Amino acid sequence: MSIISIFFTALFYISLIVFLVGMVKKIYQFGITPAPLKIPIAPTPLTQKGVVMRIIREIVLFESLFRSNKWIWLFGWLFHIGLLLISIRHIRYFWPDDLPDIFLLTQSFKYAAFVMVFGLIGLILRRIFVERIRYISAPSDYLMLIMLLIIGISGMIMTFTSNHTDIIMVKEFTSGLVSFNWKNLPTEVYFLIHIFLVFVLMVIFPISKLLHIPGIFFSPTLNQVDDARSKRHIAPWALKQEQEHATQLEQILGKDE
Amino acid sequence: MVKEFDIPILPTYLETPKLKEGVMDGEGPFKSAQEFQNPLGFPGEKVDNWQKVAIDKIGELKSKYRSVQVFLDSCVKCGACTDKCHYFLGSSDPKNMPVARQDLFRSVYRRHFTFAGKYFPKLVGAKELDDDMLDDWYNYFHQCSQCRRCSVFCPYGIDTAEISMAAREVLDVVGIGQKYCNQILGKALTIGNNLGLPEPALRDTLLDLEEEIEEETGGIAVKYPLDQKGAEILLITPSADFFAEPHIDGLIGYGKVFHQDGVSWTLSSYASEGANFGMFIGSYDVMRKAALRIRKAALDLEVSRVMVGECGHAWRVAYSFWNTLSGVGVGAADEFSQKLQDQLDHRYPQPQHIIEYTHDLIQRGKLVFDKSANDDRTVTFHDSCNVARATNMGGILGGQFILPREVIKAVCNNYVDMERSTIKESTFCCGGGGGLLTDDLMEIRVKGAVPRMQALKTVEKDNGVNTLAAICAICKSQFSKVLPKFDFDPYMIVSVHQLVSEAIIMDRRKIEVQEDKSEVD
Ligand code: SF4
Ligand code: SF4
Numbered sequence: 001m002s003i004i005s006i007f008f009t010a011l012f013y014i015s016l017i018v019f020l021v022g023m024v025k026k027i028y029q030f031g032i033t034p035a036p037l038k039i040p041i042a043p044t045p046l047t048q049k050g051v052v053m054r055i056i057r058e059i060v061l062f063e064s065l066f067r068s069n070k071w072i073w074l075f076g077w078l079f080h081i082g083l084l085l086i087s088i089r090h091i092r093y094f095w096p097d098d099l100p101d102i103f104l105l106t107q108s109f110k111y112a113a114f115v116m117v118f119g120l121i122g123l124i125l126r127r128i129f130v131e132r133i134r135y136i137s138a139p140s141d142y143l144m145l146i147m148l149l150i151i152g153i154s155g156m157i158m159t160f161t162s163n164h165t166d167i168i169m170v171k172e173f174t175s176g177l178v179s180f181n182w183k184n185l186p187t188e189v190y191f192l193i194h195i196f197l198v199f200v201l202m203v204i205f206p207i208s209k210l211l212h213i214p215g216i217f218f219s220p221t222l223n224q225v226d227d228a229r230s231k232r233h234i235a236p237w238a239l240k241q242e243q244e245h246a247t248q249l250e251q252i253l254g255k256d257e
Numbered sequence: 258m259v260k261e262f263d264i265p266i267l268p269t270y271l272e273t274p275k276l277k278e279g280v281m282d283g284e285g286p287f288k289s290a291q292e293f294q295n296p297l298g299f300p301g302e303k304v305d306n307w308q309k310v311a312i313d314k315i316g317e318l319k320s321k322y323r324s325v326q327v328f329l330d331s332c333v334k335c336g337a338c339t340d341k342c343h344y345f346l347g348s349s350d351p352k353n354m355p356v357a358r359q360d361l362f363r364s365v366y367r368r369h370f371t372f373a374g375k376y377f378p379k380l381v382g383a384k385e386l387d388d389d390m391l392d393d394w395y396n397y398f399h400q401c402s403q404c405r406r407c408s409v410f411c412p413y414g415i416d417t418a419e420i421s422m423a424a425r426e427v428l429d430v431v432g433i434g435q436k437y438c439n440q441i442l443g444k445a446l447t448i449g450n451n452l453g454l455p456e457p458a459l460r461d462t463l464l465d466l467e468e469e470i471e472e473e474t475g476g477i478a479v480k481y482p483l484d485q486k487g488a489e490i491l492l493i494t495p496s497a498d499f500f501a502e503p504h505i506d507g508l509i510g511y512g513k514v515f516h517q518d519g520v521s522w523t524l525s526s527y528a529s530e531g532a533n534f535g536m537f538i539g540s541y542d543v544m545r546k547a548a549l550r551i552r553k554a555a556l557d558l559e560v561s562r563v564m565v566g567e568c569g570h571a572w573r574v575a576y577s578f579w580n581t582l583s584g585v586g587v588g589a590a591d592e593f594s595q596k597l598q599d600q601l602d603h604r605y606p607q608p609q610h611i612i613e614y615t616h617d618l619i620q621r622g623k624l625v626f627d628k629s630a631n632d633d634r635t636v637t638f639h640d641s642c643n644v645a646r647a648t649n650m651g652g653i654l655g656g657q658f659i660l661p662r663e664v665i666k667a668v669c670n671n672y673v674d675m676e677r678s679t680i681k682e683s684t685f686c687c688g689g690g691g692g693l694l695t696d697d698l699m700e701i702r703v704k705g706a707v708p709r710m711q712a713l714k715t716v717e718k719d720n721g722v723n724t725l726a727a728i729c730a731i732c733k734s735q736f737s738k739v740l741p742k743f744d745f746d747p748y749m750i751v752s753v754h755q756l757v758s759e760a761i762i763m764d765r766r767k768i769e770v771q772e773d774k775s776e777v778d
Contacts, residue, residue: 026330033323036541038577041408041416042646042682046654058412068337068410076335076412126336131276133336135351136360138382140373141334207372208381212413215331220324221414226649228577229606232588237321238541238581242591 005173005184008195012177015199022206023214030218034235038228041221051225058216075122079148082116085109086155093174096181110159117152120145140208147197154194165191262700264742265347267711273340274349281350281704285396286697289434296443297543300432307431311386312369314427315362319370324419329366331413332356338407338415343685344400347704352397355407355417361393362420395433398424400701402691403537404642409682421691422539429538437695438534445547450496450530459483459526462499470509477763479512484558485523489602490515491555492524492611493531493575494566495730503733503751507567510754513761514615517624522564525554531571532730536578537692544574548582552597555585561602564609567752569641569729570690575608576648606652612728613650615757616660619667625768626760628670634724635671636756637716638662639709639736640684641729655681661728661753668760673720679712687727689735699738706739713745725750 001009045051057063062080065073089109092099124145127137158165166186173185185191204210217223234242291301304310319326338355340346345353352358360382367374367383374383384390403418428434444453454462463481470479482488498508515522528550535544555563563585565575580586584594586607601607618624638661650656658681666672679685688705716722725740727733727750736750762768 030323030327030330033320033326035323036321037581039324039416039419039647041405041414042657043655044649046649046652050654062412064410064414065335065337065412068341068412072335072337130336132273132339132351132354133334135276136334136336136339136354136356138334139379140377140381143380204373209331209333212331212333215327216413218323218327219331219414220327221408221416228580229586229608232580232584232586234581234589235321241542 001182002184004187008185009177009182011199015202019202019205026206026211027214030214034237035220035224036235036238038224038233039220040224040226044226046226048225051223055217055222058222071126075119075126078115079119079123082112082119085112086116093171094178096175096179113152113156113159117149117156120149120152124149144208147201151194151197154190157190158194163188163190265704265707267707267714267743271346271708271711274346276351277349278351281348281353281400281701283396285399286695287436289436289439293436293439293443294432294434296446297439299429299434303432308386310431311427314430315366316370318423318426319366322419322423324416325423328359328415328420329363332359332363332415335412338411341407341410343406343688343708344701344705347707348701352393353400358397358401359415359417359420361390361397362424365390394424395428398428399435399693399698402642402686402689402693402705404686404690405646406642406683406686409646422536425537426539429540435692438537438692442534442543445530445534449527449550451532451534452496452500454496454499454529456526459499459529466505466509470512474763479516481512482523484526485521487559488521488523489560490520490522490562490564491558491560492522492564492566493528493551493571495531495568495571496529497730497734498566503737503755504730506755506758507752510752510758511566511611513758513763514618514624514754517761517763518618523558523560525558527557528554531565531568533571533574534692536570536574544578545582548574548579551579552583552585552593556593556597556600559600561600562605562609563607564611564614566611567728567730567754569643569731572610573643573647579608610650612660612664612753615754616651616664619664625762625771626668627762627771628668628760630760631669631756632671634669635673635720635722636665636669636724636726637673637675637713637722638665639687639725639727639732640680641727641732642684642686642690644728645684646682664753665726665756668756673716673722675712675716679708685709685712687732687735688739690731694731694734702735703739703742706735710739710743723749726753726756728753
């Protein structure tokens with residue numbers, strides 16, 4: 001294997017480990033942090049089923065964002081849906097054997113790259129030109145979008161221009177990564193930029209705002225059922241405190257008789 | 258000491274303002290002195306190692322509150338919330354944009370608790386908690402009414418109210434509390450209500466009220482029982498209801514409704530307050546202490562129902578938190594909660610809102626109204642934030658929007674809603690919630706009222722609205738103050754139960770006449 005292939009192979013595993021360990025840690029942290037009070041936000045579902053539907057609508061349709069601002073919704077939704085379709089299409093590269101026929105359907109998903117890039121450009125322009133959004137943006141907010149844009153554009157260059165990368169080699173390399181059957185990777189610059197930034201993205205996932213992906217499932221305003229009167233909701237620390245403080249409170253308040 | 262400022266001119270359309278950095282910079286509200294801080298368990302003045310104390314507290318809060326942890330990590334700076342806050346819309350100060358307000362907290366969290374913030378602070382906008390930052394916290398977290406409007410529009414439900422509560426708790430533990438909230442809490446926890454009305458004064462007030470009603474109704478003896486053991490209903494209401502207009506007219510309404518239902522009810526002098534400012538300062542413990550007083554009152558008076566009067570955040574605390582804090586509801590295991598569960602009548606929701614109660618009576622035909630008594634009014638309803646965004650009524654989806662409107666429509670002939678994007682879950686705050694109802698914050702209160710006033714102006718012009726009904730004591734007080742600043746009649750703000758009170762027919766003979774009439778119809 002060439003030096004560069006070894007480098008990228010190693011980088012893949014390092015980023016993957018950082019990604020997995022980081023995400024598991026974060027999700028664990030989100031999971032063990034109790035929500036001591038019932039704080040669902042209107043329009044609040046009164047049943048568990050309603051909550052599930054609410055989260056699904058948020059994830060699939062970006063419902064709150066739609067209610068809020070049609071431009072941000074449009075760009076944000078197009079970017080995410082484009083990214084999703086493209087990602088599905090990328091499964092082919094990790095599939096070690098011949099693709100099942102069903103993947104023929106994903107052939108046209110490559111055009112989703114235009115949708116994704118369009119969305120990203122919209123988001124970047126908003127960030128630059130809308131004063132309010134410029135005000136709240138840190139350098140990392142721009143960088144993140146630019147990175148995604150470069151990933152998208154480099155991918156498009158390889159797909160839609162004459163700068164094709166050796167697809168067979170790519171497939172051998174990427175499927176080799178998952179099956180531990182390491183192979184050389186093509187060294188065209190667009191390809192290297194493309195995958196390098198994808199690896200970077202994996203590394204920064206657990207330490208950046210990309211945490212919005214697990215975050216949405218843990219958001220107490222979205223995932224709580226509005227049933228406070230009929231079901232007691234109490235966090236472990238609050239229960240413990242309640243038991244420990246019982247006597248002290250009696251002194252302060254006068255004993256309940 | 259209080260800054261002079263211009264009263265904004267109401268725009269015809271509500272537009273997102275251009276940013277004016279620093280317009281709302283300042284000292285923030287009056288600071289709480291030692292005498293108000295210590296009883297709540299907070300230091301009397303800024304502690305020496307305040308930075309360390311603050312950072313430790315942030316660490317504690319993020320491990321105790323999933324909201325804080327998840328909200329600090331998940332914001333993508335999409336900007337969807339930036340133009341949703343009434344304080345930003347009214348003041349143009351960018352730090353009043355919800356995400357920018359959160360960022361005052363988030364930048365410090367990043368610096369101390371995240372990898373990126375520790376090693377690349379500039380890149381991710383991480384900042385030290387220095388004196389300037391602390392001033393910004395005190396100032397801008399007291400320009401948030403914790404109304405949660407921003408949260409409705411955030412794709413992740415990020416709730417700035419939770420962050421502002423956490424920030425205020427941090428400020429309290431370093432010794433920089435807000436005078437208004439902490440002083441009031443002191444009174445509520447020792448005397449039993451926010452006004453500091455002791456039992457004899459309360460009793461006198463209620464007696465006067467009884468006399469007044471008897472005179473007005475031509476001899477109908479509506480009673481306002483205090484500390485009546487064995488009554489069926491314990492009414493917990495904001496203490497503003499006991500003395501000031503327009504609040505007291507609501508109290509008159511509750512009394513008349515109870516009277517007509519023939520139910521026995523009582524107020525408690527020990528827990529004569531519905532409002533629980535513990536929520537505003539973000540303190541679970543203080544909020545719990547205040548809630549426990551109510552449990553004690555319910556136990557002592559052996560009531561079987563606990564009911565809450567017209568107060569927005571009192572209803573939020575009661576509806577969403579009482580069961581957690583003190584077991585008023587179902588499912589708590591400790592001795593006193595158990596005793597209370599046995600005592601409560603579970604055919605009714607516990608606690609119940611007075612609107613739910615009146616609505617139910619209306620549905621069952623127990624009340625008779627002469628709607629024409631309100632014919633001089635064209636009414637619109639202001640959904641109070643805490644009721645609208647944090648609670649339910651009647652156990653039906655959106656019941657908190659439906660029930661009050663149905664009650665109003667049952668007692669008035671002319672009802673109009675304000676523009677859809679300014680009511681229900683998207684309602685605009687009155688501008689005075691969250692512990693901001695103090696004269697030293699008048700500037701932000703007036704500016705924050707602009708979006709609500711603008712929507713009101715529109716229905717005034719287009720539909721002749723002359724009455725603004727609300728079910729929150731803070732809204733009522735705030736509107737009484739700010740309405741005249743925008744050339745409205747300050748008396749146009751009324752309690753929903755004032756409208757009920759005006760239309761309700763108490764006199765048997767009149768009821769019979771009314772019933773005959775409806776048969777002819
Ligand atoms: S809407 Fe939510 S995610 Fe977007 S900037 Fe505001 S708080 Fe952050
Ligand atoms: S005042 Fe309301 S809308 Fe503004 S930041 Fe606070 S919670 Fe959000």
